[in-house]
Amino acid sequence: MRPSIAISIVLFMALLFVPASVLVGVDHVMAVNPINLGPVISPFLYGVFFEDINHAVDGGLYAELVRNRSFEHTDRIEGWSVVLEKGCKASFSIKSERPVNGNNTSYLRFDIESDDRRVILSNDGYDGIPLVGGESYIFSSFIRGDDYSGEIEIRLMDSQGNSIITASLGSKFADLWERYSVVLEVPEDCHDGRLALILKGSGLICLDMISLLPERNWHGMRPDLLEMLKELKPGFLRFPGGCLVEGDSLENSYRWKDTIGPVEERKANYNLWGYNQSYGIGFFEYLILAEYLGAEPVPIFNAGISCQVRGAEYCSMNTMDGWVQDVLDFIEFANGPTESSWGAKRAELGHPEPFNVTYIGVGNENWGNEYHERFALFQKAIKDKHPEIVILFSGPPSYEGASFNRAWRWARQNAVEIIDEHIYAVPEWMLRNTERYDKYDREGPKVMLGEYAAHEAGRRNTLQAALAEAALMTGLERNSDVVIMAAYAPLFNRPGWSQWTPDLIWFDSTRVYGTPSYHVQRIFNRNLGDIIVDSSLTDEDVEVIGYWFKSLYHSCSFDYETGDLIIKVVNPWPEDKEVLVEIDEATKVTGKGEATVITSDSIFDGNTFEDPERIVPMTTVLSDFSNRFTFSFEGNSITVLRLNTGSL
Numbered sequence: 001m002r003p004s005i006a007i008s009i010v011l012f013m014a015l016l017f018v019p020a021s022v023l024v025g026v027d028h029v030m031a032v033n034p035i036n037l038g039p040v041i042s043p044f045l046y047g048v049f050f051e052d053i054n055h056a057v058d059g060g061l062y063a064e065l066v067r068n069r070s071f072e073h074t075d076r077i078e079g080w081s082v083v084l085e086k087g088c089k090a091s092f093s094i095k096s097e098r099p100v101n102g103n104n105t106s107y108l109r110f111d112i113e114s115d116d117r118r119v120i121l122s123n124d125g126y127d128g129i130p131l132v133g134g135e136s137y138i139f140s141s142f143i144r145g146d147d148y149s150g151e152i153e154i155r156l157m158d159s160q161g162n163s164i165i166t167a168s169l170g171s172k173f174a175d176l177w178e179r180y181s182v183v184l185e186v187p188e189d190c191h192d193g194r195l196a197l198i199l200k201g202s203g204l205i206c207l208d209m210i211s212l213l214p215e216r217n218w219h220g221m222r223p224d225l226l227e228m229l230k231e232l233k234p235g236f237l238r239f240p241g242g243c244l245v246e247g248d249s250l251e252n253s254y255r256w257k258d259t260i261g262p263v264e265e266r267k268a269n270y271n272l273w274g275y276n277q278s279y280g281i282g283f284f285e286y287l288i289l290a291e292y293l294g295a296e297p298v299p300i301f302n303a304g305i306s307c308q309v310r311g312a313e314y315c316s317m318n319t320m321d322g323w324v325q326d327v328l329d330f331i332e333f334a335n336g337p338t339e340s341s342w343g344a345k346r347a348e349l350g351h352p353e354p355f356n357v358t359y360i361g362v363g364n365e366n367w368g369n370e371y372h373e374r375f376a377l378f379q380k381a382i383k384d385k386h387p388e389i390v391i392l393f394s395g396p397p398s399y400e401g402a403s404f405n406r407a408w409r410w411a412r413q414n415a416v417e418i419i420d421e422h423i424y425a426v427p428e429w430m431l432r433n434t435e436r437y438d439k440y441d442r443e444g445p446k447v448m449l450g451e452y453a454a455h456e457a458g459r460r461n462t463l464q465a466a467l468a469e470a471a472l473m474t475g476l477e478r479n480s481d482v483v484i485m486a487a488y489a490p491l492f493n494r495p496g497w498s499q500w501t502p503d504l505i506w507f508d509s510t511r512v513y514g515t516p517s518y519h520v521q522r523i524f525n526r527n528l529g530d531i532i533v534d535s536s537l538t539d540e541d542v543e544v545i546g547y548w549f550k551s552l553y554h555s556c557s558f559d560y561e562t563g564d565l566i567i568k569v570v571n572p573w574p575e576d577k578e579v580l581v582e583i584d585e586a587t588k589v590t591g592k593g594e595a596t597v598i599t600s601d602s603i604f605d606g607n608t609f610e611d612p613e614r615i616v617p618m619t620t621v622l623s624d625f626s627n628r629f630t631f632s633f634e635g636n637s638i639t640v641l642r643l644n645t646g647s648l
Contacts, residue, residue: 027551030581031584034558037534048236049239058277060222060225071094073105073268090112094106106208123195130192142177143179144419146175150203154198154201155169157196164190165186177208192574203564231522233522235525255326263279284297297355298361303374353407360390362378392450417445418446421447442482457485460501470524478532486502504521514612523640537554577635591642593625593642597618602636
């Protein structure tokens with residue numbers, strides 16, 4: 001279940017909220033002048049980065065419950081087991097003659113000699129198939145009967161082999177590929193179920209695209225994970241990667257045209273992260289997902305280079321036209337009229353209205369002349385035909401150093417609009433670099449911080465990491481005239497199937513929870529504001545292991561719709577901090593507001609499946625205060641104050 005946000009409402013905070021007349025022991029003074037306005041905040045500053053890593057899609061957001069449904073995995077029978085009833089004479093094999101279509105070329109064939117013994121084909125999905133009592137599940141499969149005679153029974157059962165529900169597909173199967181389906185209503189819960197096909201006949205029979213999909217889904221997506229994304233209210237959705245876009249060779253790089261249309265016609269691919277992907281969620285689904293979330297779509301395309309970190313393969317410059325044309329075709333697919341070739345394809349898929357994609361990224365964590373000369377080809381072709389499109393330039397994996405500086409020099413010299421930076425760093429680095437973007441050229445390219453996360457010792461999702469990320473985010477907000485997009489990465493993790501930690505959201509077959517970092521992203525995005533207002537904070541630097549840090553980190557913004565002054569304060573230290581807040585008298589506060597706090601006893605605390613709400617935001621109503629008051633910011637806390645002013 002999705003962690004709920006705990007809310008306690010009181011009229012007066014006796015411990016945290018103190019009248020201004022009580023000034024003994026004040027540690028800092030915060031001066032806020034809402035009349036002096038700073039940068040307008042990008043409306044899509046905080047977004048999400050979606051990549052199929054840690055089984056984020058297959059075995060994750062994609063609701064398909066069968067693993068390796070089309071026998072296209074590197075191990076063709078991965079996820080499947082075959083049991084022959086005693087005395088049964090039968091064999092099975094993977095074939096490719098007369099396939100379902102040219103993109104789905106492998107299928108399973110049984111040659112059964114006995115007609116009075118059963119052949120049982122089963123699949124347990126990802127850690128068992130979760131079944132919910134009272135819910136319906138759609139089974140389907142493409143079947144070619146050849147000379148088969150007999151019944152095929154579909155059974156859902158528990159891990160001990162006990163039947164939960166059974167249905168028949170019939171006993172007559174055409175000698176050409178046809179899709180057969182049946183709906184099964186499950187009578188009781190079973191969190192580790194199995195799907196079984198029981199063949200009760202003889203002859204040759206071929207199976208492909210064996211699917212079990214919960215009837216309760218949204219465009220093939222799992223509702224509880226979808227709700228977690230919706231709760232974030234992301235400003236943009238960057239997809240489909242990441243290193244995934246590049247591939248560990250050009251052969252398995254991500255090509256968007258392979259991912260649209262009927263699922264049985266999508267060309268499955270081996271994932272750079274070490275597993276096969278079905279493309280059940282492809283570019284069309286990503287676009288409608290962005291639309292559903294109210295997020296700006298930011299698709300990323302391969303620059304004709306496989307992953308440089310893993311030893312790059314470069315498409316020759318004289319054969320780059322196909323890679324460039326793929327992007328131009330996508331723009332037509334996303335934005336073109338229905339009379340156009342690719343616009344008609346979009347309409348055929350059920351979305352005649354254009355998606356109005358504005359931002360397109362070329363490359364991921366690429367660098368050097370090889371990337372620069374290829375990027376220039378995309379840049380010219382796109383701008384010549386679609387000058388309205390904003391093109392994102394890839395920065396290298398490093399966020400400082402020689403290659404980073406060379407990328408920025410090239411970007412400035414070649415009219416790059418946005419550069420995509422990635423920062424994975426220890427919490428201490430983030431705390432020391434909250435002013436990183438203060439020094440950026442206001443006239444140069446803008447920044448998308450396309451991937452970032454604090455990596456504490458052990459790469460765990462702790463409060464310590466969330467505190468450091470929140471501190472960095474106050475700097476992003478103050479510099480929103482430079483940083484227009486930022487996304488934590490990676491988004492999802494399925495334990496037991498993962499390649500990377502930490503991650504924003506953790507899930508298994510039936511459960512999901514947000515990490516402390518998730519809750520920071522949630523409250524920051526929900527309390528973004530429209531414009532930065534002038535503020536200052538008296539500070540005492542803190543020395544830790546030879547480094548100097550700020551005592552507190554903050555940003556102030558204003559929300560025009562609500563008339564709220566929004567103050568975010570991060571206290572990454574164990575001691576509470578008493579702060580005198582002084583708001584310029586030209587702006588009158590109404591005495592109404594609220595405080596939302598994320599904290600825990602230890603910075604090493606985090607959430608788990610067993611304790612998913614150990615660290616969640618707590619919101620308290622404030623009242624009876626004026627332009628001058630003191631507030632106690634708890635140790636190891638992230639605090640958001642919303643103070644109503646009526647208007648600016």
